[in-house]
Amino acid sequence: MVRDVSILTEADLRQVVRLDPDAVEMVERAFAALASGKVVMPPILSMAIPEANGEVDVKTAYIPGFDGFAIKVSPGFFDNPKIGLPSLNGLMILFSAKTGLVEALLLDNGYLTDVRTAAAGAVAAKHLAPSRVRTAGVIGTGAQARLQLQAAHLVRPFEHALVWGRDAARAAACASDLQSSLGIPVRAEPDAARLVAESQLVVTTTPAEEPVLKSAWLHPGLHVTAMGSDQAGKNEIEPGALAACDLYVADRASQCEILGELRSAIAAGIWTRGAPPELGDIVAGTRTGRTSDDQVTICDLTGTGAQDTAIATQALAAARRAGIGSTIAT
Amino acid sequence: MVRDVSILTEADLRQVVRLDPDAVEMVERAFAALASGKVVMPPILSMAIPEANGEVDVKTAYIPGFDGFAIKVSPGFFDNPKIGLPSLNGLMILFSAKTGLVEALLLDNGYLTDVRTAAAGAVAAKHLAPSRVRTAGVIGTGAQARLQLQAAHLVRPFEHALVWGRDAARAAACASDLQSSLGIPVRAEPDAARLVAESQLVVTTTPAEEPVLKSAWLHPGLHVTAMGSDQAGKNEIEPGALAACDLYVADRASQCEILGELRSAIAAGIWTRGAPPELGDIVAGTRTGRTSDDQVTICDLTGTGAQDTAIATQALAAARRAGIGSTIAT
Incomplete structure (x- = not known):
């Protein structure tokens, strides 16, 4: 069965998600949910790659009441600036919380993390x-x-x-x-x-x-x-x-x-x-x-992974409203 | 700076990766590397979503000598068959082991997992x-x-x-x-x-x-x-x-x-x-x-995550050789 997965690049995401009251409210909702005790937020998966002075972290959280959950992968490779690349990168993947199917790939290069961190x-x-x-x-x-x-x-x-x-x-x-x-x-x-x-x-x-x-x-x-x-x-x-x-x-x-x-x-x-x-x-x-x-x-x-799920959910909803982004049939 | 990320769908991947001696050899290499003690393979990140009878696992491993490392996300939502969807899904993301940048999104719906599991x-x-x-x-x-x-x-x-x-x-x-x-x-x-x-x-x-x-x-x-x-x-x-x-x-x-x-x-x-x-x-x-x-x-x-890194590496190399897949500028 062919399904469409949304793909949003950093440029797309910068158009639809900003550090504004909406983002703050979304992240505030995620924190309130954390207090309910019903959020599932596993410990961070963390892997060091010493040969490259790098590390990668994976965060996620399921928040009841949100349609999806995000999995965020954040690599940090600290020798990158020597070759003209940013240290921090990464992407988020948004899955349906009902079926586990991939809804969207958010190729944000860490932009959504910047916003959700500031919003916290x-x-x-x-x-x-x-x-x-x-x-x-x-x-x-x-x-x-x-x-x-x-x-x-x-x-x-x-x-x-x-x-x-x-x-x-x-x-x-x-x-x-x-x-x-x-x-x-x-x-x-x-x-x-x-x-x-x-x-x-x-x-x-x-x-x-x-x-x-x-x-x-x-x-x-x-x-x-x-x-x-x-x-x-x-x-x-x-x-x-x-x-x-x-x-x-x-x-x-x-x-x-x-x-x-x-x-x-x-x-x-x-x-x-x-x-x-x-x-x-x-x-x-x-x-x-x-x-x-x-x-x-x-x-x-x-x-927290809860912030990631919140900002990714907001991003996909905003992109769909604005008709921004592309899709791929999988 | 704009970079191209490869996107390979399940259909693309089925063309270039098969359960054959090449796949077995690649997975065998991953196991041999595990014995060297130099592989970094963190514990599996696992999250249950009881409301949906679902779970999601994340595996990864860095294998010295491989150009990239994969992060695999495997959702299992066991009520999906009731609505005509498969229980198991997922994707792999291949990152450069030198820079942490995303190299490829492998939207395999679990196909590569099937192959690397059988290869083991x-x-x-x-x-x-x-x-x-x-x-x-x-x-x-x-x-x-x-x-x-x-x-x-x-x-x-x-x-x-x-x-x-x-x-x-x-x-x-x-x-x-x-x-x-x-x-x-x-x-x-x-x-x-x-x-x-x-x-x-x-x-x-x-x-x-x-x-x-x-x-x-x-x-x-x-x-x-x-x-x-x-x-x-x-x-x-x-x-x-x-x-x-x-x-x-x-x-x-x-x-x-x-x-x-x-x-x-x-x-x-x-x-x-x-x-x-x-x-x-x-x-x-x-x-x-x-x-x-x-x-x-x-x-x-x-x-093991080492098998995922092995099969994802093989998949991207084979797709590039065959000129299969699409790219997105990020």
């Missing part, structure tokens, strides 16, 4: 940041530094932003890009401590293996989203901060324990609060989030 | 069956029952074959199909014990959860390949047989312990030999295989 930052800021954010800071100067502040601005329309990076020129470029895209003053701040002191919302977006945000820098009325750590060995937030803050929230506790900031806090013997609340619990209202604007909150994002 | 049966028979097989028997009447005997016939050109199935009509149909494809007499045998008694090579190809081959049926000069069990809960061979035979070989010990016949033998407390040899060890000559035609040997096949 917006969900964290929406539910955990103080009600009023005047200044937002970002630590890191890469693609996610830009996207995370754009995402946060959708839910907390701050008036100023600050950027810190190890490389001053890259920090200046990032600040300039953000000033253009957000239409607000954005300053490269050479002192990370000062960036945190001036901000009510800080997002860390680095692959740091030594903390870039110190426990002593926490101050009343601060929310921190740490999205850089997604592997054992990475650590952006000084472990003491997780014990010192009023509320630490994991995107998925079982992942953060082995891949996120929580791993370092457990390893340091500093984490004594047991299973932390998850972002989905806060979204769904089953666990208590921030209870006053003076509290200090931290959200640890390692990236 | 041929590798097992080649290295473990007695040197002369006059009669081969198959337990089970599905697609793999047909393919496994075709595969075994490539390496042990037996003169007669026997088929046993719970359903006599299906057994007769399978025997008739095999008689046509192999060009030898093939008989549906209603007594499984008699089938084993008359055969020097038996392949079990069922999803049985209670043994279909009894320990008491083993006889000198018998080789059994059990390829049906690929999940905890399945069991084709009475556990005592694994302890009673002269040589038990796993395709991958770490998988057979949890998904194969070895699982049941361990659970029954009958397995006391420690880590079994793997098929790749026998192929590579690092462990001893059958040492006389009178021995009784058993090979337990659960299916």
